Amino acid sequence: MTATTDLEKTYDPSKVEDEMAALWGAAGAFHAEPADSKPGGKPYCIVIPPPNVTAGLHLGHALNNTLQDILTRYHRMLGENTLWMPGTDHAGIATQTVVDKRLQAEHKPAIQHYKNLESEGKGGRDLFIKKIQSWKDEYEAQITNQLKAMGCSCDWSRQRFTMDDICARAVREAFFRLFKDGLIYRGKRLVNWDPATQTALADDEVEMRDIDGFFWYLRYPLADGSGHVTVATTRPETMLGDTAVAVNPKDPRAAELRGKKVRLPIVNRIIPIVEDDYVVLPDPQGDEKSRYSSGFLKVTPAHDPNDYDIGQRFNLPMINVMAPDGTISDQYGWPLEDFAQSDAGFVLGLDRYEAREAIVDWFRKNGLLEDVKPYRHAVGHSYRSHATIEPYLSDQWYVKVTDDRLSGAALRAMSGDQSSSAATGHDSNENWQGQLRFTPARYANTFRGWHENIRDWCISRQLWWGHRIPVWSIEGKPSKLDPLAREGRIAIQQFGKFCYVCVRDESDKDLVQLLDRLGFVRDPDVLDTWFSSGLWPISTMGWPDEEGNDVLQTWNPSNVLCTAREIITLWVSRMVMFNLYLRNCLPFTDVFIHAMIQDGQGRKMSKSLGNGVDPLDIIHSHGADAMRFTLTSMTTQTQDVRLPVKENLQSGRNTSSKFDIGRNFANKLWNAARFAMGNLTSDDTSQENYELADRWILSRLATILRDTNEALARYEFSQYAQGLYDFFWRDFCDWYIEAVKPTVRDNPSQQRVLATCLDVALRLMHPEMPFVTEKLWQQLNEVAPRRGVGGVSIPAGELLVRAAWPKVDYSLINKQVESDFVTIQTWSAAIREIRQSHQIPPRETIQFISEPDDDKTGKIKQHARYFEIFANAAFSNDASGATRIGTAQIETQTLVVFRQVGDVDHEAEHDRLTKRLDEARKSIATLRGRLNNKGYTEKAPAHLVQQTRDQLASTEKEADALQSQIAAIE
């Protein structure tokens, strides 16, 4: 009895997956050590894009991580010292919001409660962080389970979290170095302010929505009483903070206004008219902006990003007229003396929208409202509170990414052919120049564009969940700290009236106590999540330890970052800049950006939180390998996965979905392997006598190995999956196994070919379908421990996950053999078609001949037994006494099929033949036309012309044959 009896008739993923996972776990198969690098061997590393602990994984993650696992397993089998570093991201604002919402939904004390406690000095901050911590623990565990269930071969012993001690240390050290080097500064800038939750938001946390609004045209009188200018605005309430009116220098009115001033209505502030070519000239026929423009722009540097820029250019004062909650206030930067001379008392305390109405009303009543036009435009909203974002002036920490050492370096890192600005400096200290490559290449443009227009990065967040900023501050300029700075324990910077001290090591208790004693106050804010994820490739590996840190030395730079396209700028950019600055090397050399998938209702899966099906549902209903295969085969562009209905998945009911493809394929693999192993009865290796089918499948095997290597090297995952699918199902199962069925039991040589092909196929498919291939390979090791044929190198091993990637001598690719086999396939198909159209029972053997009797027919005759196997048709030297039932023209030969008994429907046959004659005549006309075309015969490649001639000849012949057959029937 062979071991195949152990295998069920249908593949049951759940059992096998658990069994194989246990096997890999026990063997430590995913663990990597720097010392394991073979002499002269290469290391290979992928650092996982850490999933957010806000929620479990969705199918977008499943796709992303499947691709990473394929690369990891592939390179591990290639013999490279391969590490896949896993972990999760604390996702500051997102997680804090999710937890807050959950608490509110459960009617439990939420963040407001804890904020109150904190302000009462009762440690609300720490209590709330504990709440988030337990959320994090729950989802981190869920995420890990999901990844393991998918078969991700991460080195779990190295799993990290962006806020664990090791990563936190890296964050503090990075902050310290950037601070010390003047690349972190304190600045009063406009931020995206959410007045509802009162925190700054990152640009990506702002969602744009189209809003129906108005353009108001307000008249501002000239200070000398000589007239007025009309400004156009969608936000009249901000006029309280206007500090200039701008006009385009090309505007004909600019010259006569030069040097004049404006008296700001309500506020009575005298403000200058400045000339700036940012101002759009009015043009009734122009684009949207110029049609609405009056030519004059009110400049409010404290409440509009563009006005802020103009303010910087003209050194204008910034007057903030709002409180953090979005009400008009004179308490947050409106100079006392300036407010005192105004008539603005009536708007104080009003919400910004109430103030808008009040102010428009005022202009209307005072005859200064010239016009109102409806206008639809996009306005930013907080993705948390949905409140309209207010560009708000506040003190924040910034990373000076505009510095050449950061964004400039990132640009220089880009591969020469992907970088238009062609950074060709030859700074020998920057040996990473030109080493960063994007796949697909077009994403390099996104990356480059981002860095060319980059603005400094606001890294402080008014949140609790995150890395607390390691800076203490005090008003004034204490002097006795300098020795500490010289020791490298702190770095000091002065911004405005304040002295800021960055503490290198928070656990330095003496130091912290000293600062406390001196009256320093710690910054309450935390760092933007991207600050810590930007350090991820090095923080996970124990940076800043360099000396003796083999992990970091071996695997940084890593090889490839695999991600969806949405975070190229946010994350990739920051990793590149930080890694270059802190370690003078890239975080990775390749960036592979894959497509997104959607769930059938048009919802993207790589983006939103908690949206979509749990991969575990798919794994339970179809199996992990099925899910992985299906996802892998659809990576070329945004794909609709047409998910099965969730209820059906959970109830185990059968539904049609894309994942059926994978499940069916896994089952096919399972059964083909069962068949093959059931026939491996001999261990006789004494001879190699191959028949055509054997040579053919070895030729195909060499081809698919080459294609697979090429596809994976180019990140063409869909090609990889599809190529193997076709090879295995079409070539191996449909043709090779069928061809050898009658002979393989008694042919040891053929058994070796069969076993070898199965082994190679399992190895090639292992990265995409790890569980089922490992199981079958284990079985194969028992049934046929010694495998391999000449030209195929498949060293034995214990575990497929650690087995060597196969090597096949490409000289096994044999064009003659392939062409002979294609002939057999073509003829078999033609005979099958005739059988089918005449409804001949499968068991009835029929006869066929090939005319004329030349070399070609000789070939057919030589391989006649394959036609018995594939089409139950016998080559007949003597068809006398049989009834001729059908013909087909194949190249220069005519196939004639005979049947011993049975009637022939002459009328139907006549119709068929006539139809085919028509088709033949049409194609004759086409081919003749082509050959009469001088351009074609002179310029097209010779083999094409010859091919066309052959085709014409054979089609003409076919037409003749058809005609005579028709005549015979008539």
Place this chain on the structure above:
RNA sequence: GGGCGAUUAGCUCAGUUGGCUAGAGCGCUUCCCUUACAAGGAAGAAGUCACAGGUUCGAGUCCUGUAUCGCCCACCA
């Protein structure tokens, strides 16, 4: 507003320097429970490759324009 991508069979999608009669899976029709697999096998029907021009002997593929859909970035004038 700027940029990028897409448009191929009823559905979901392949189609790599321009070159055999444009492919696959699902679905559909017909036949087959043949000793690996019915989650299977054999055969078949089904396409104006979005539209209009252009380059070329030859265009799904390259160029220009148009339409529709999608994504990214910018934008409170």
